[in-house]
Amino acid sequence: MGSVGRGERDDAGGDAATPDAWRAAAVAILGGGFVIGLLSGTGRVGKVLPVITAGVALGCALPVAVASRRPPISPGRAARALRSAERMPTFSVVVGARDEAVVLGQLVADVARQDYRMADGSPLFELIVVDDRSIDGTAEAVKAAALRYGIAAVTRVIARRGDGLPDGKGAALTAAQPDACAGDVVLVLDADARLEPCFLRRAAGYFAAGANAVTARRRILDAETGWLAGAQADEQTLDGELNRGRWAMGGCSEFRGNGIMLRRELLAAVGGWHASALTEDIDLSSRIAAAAGERVAWALDVEVWEEPVATFGSLWRQRLRWAEGAFRRAFEHGPAVVTSPRLPLSARLDFVAYVGQLAVPPIVLGAAAAAVVTGRKRSLLSIAGGYVGISALLGWDSLRWERLPDGRALEVPERLRRTGIVSLFNGLWLLVVPRALLDLAMRRGPVVYTKMEHRGIGDRQGDSR
Helix, strand or coil: CCCCCCCCCCCCCCCCCCCHHHHHHHHHHHHHHHHHHHHCCCHHHHHHHHHHHHHHHHHHHHHHHHHCCCCCCCHHHHHHHHHCCCCCCCEEEEEEECCCHHHHHHHHHHHHCCCCECCCCCECEEEEEEEECCCCCHHHHHHHHHHHCCCHHHEEEEEECCCCCCCCHHHHHHHHCHHHCCCCEEEEECCCCEECCCHHHHHHHHHHCCCCEEEEEEEECCHHHCHHHHHHHHHHHHHHHHHHHHHHCCCCCCCCCCCEEEEHHHHHHCCCCCCCCCCHHHHHHHHHHHHHCCCCEEEEEEEEEECCCCCHHHHHHHHHHHHHHHHHHHHHHHHHHHCCCCCCHHHHHHHHHHHHHHHHHHHHHHHHHHHHHHCCCHHHHHHHHHHHHHHHHHHHHHHHHCECCCCCECCHHHHHHHHHHHHHHHCCHHHHHHHHHHHHHHCCCCCCCCCCCCCCCCCCCCCCC
């Protein structure tokens, strides 16, 4: 529900130090939520808390679902703006890669096929790949593919070398700061990203229509091959509805790690990429919100495809980093966001509500303990049901965007099935968030994660599940 889609999907985190104040805050959230949950087993609190939970759930989900139907910039408006633009915005496509030779050839081919060009065929884009200490021939694979597909003249490889460098996507991107980019817009992709030929053209329309920061719609390759991949696909769709609704309501909408796009001048104005950011996408979202009052446009028709996480163990490690990164972002940048004079009150309240929902899992944990001790399960079922219920409501609504291979909308039984799966799948956060808080409070030293192995699977395709 709240924390999906953050950052590169399972690469090593940066050398993120943990201030004592953050540790204390993590303990307070975990302990305070647990106590509130325990109190839900008492008579008075047990009667009131479920009502409050249900009211907050409906009060948040319904406005988001309604607002997602009226985005400030529609795909049609973006297309018209580009057609009438006096000057076409150019792109610097930036990819951080460590040992990604197996997939980068596909991405280079997709970039080369982009139809976003001048009348004489000259590309309105460049490709920059940061080779982050690779040992598998990543740089050579990029250069060979760029030559093969005819974009060698607009392709650069930046070698990131050295001992003791921080790991992670945000750290890798520091080798391609704004002054290294020539485009008007910086686009960040993961190494396994797959693009349709119209990707840059459609994205350009949003900037022509006045947006300064845009995030692409994330799609999952081969989503029909199993329930885990399918759940991740629908989770991304649900998250897109959530952020599209927040954007339409004037809220503090955010980037998602694969398909970050923003004007180069804006990125430079907020200090470029930060090597210590555990989740670089929401870190950057908060920095541009606080410093420039910028919110992120969510582009329904600008799709970036990516590989699913293949195993539950890898998924668990991924979500732990996303959750901890969400708390670190809140502790580091939250005060600046909620006090920013550049943001309207609606955006600041939205940020508080969005971050605040991360306190629900510790409450559910406490309510579960109270149910075991007292035998009263009503509060536990009500609170957990409200949490999962938001996912169900937004999941059902967001699946209106999905189409069968023949273009028809999903039939009701299939839509119900997928709604049930994605809402239960999002219940994973009820376990992930408390563990992430515990890690944040107790860990010594940097966060270290195992890199996700990409396999070069699938192709760009519609959803046929």
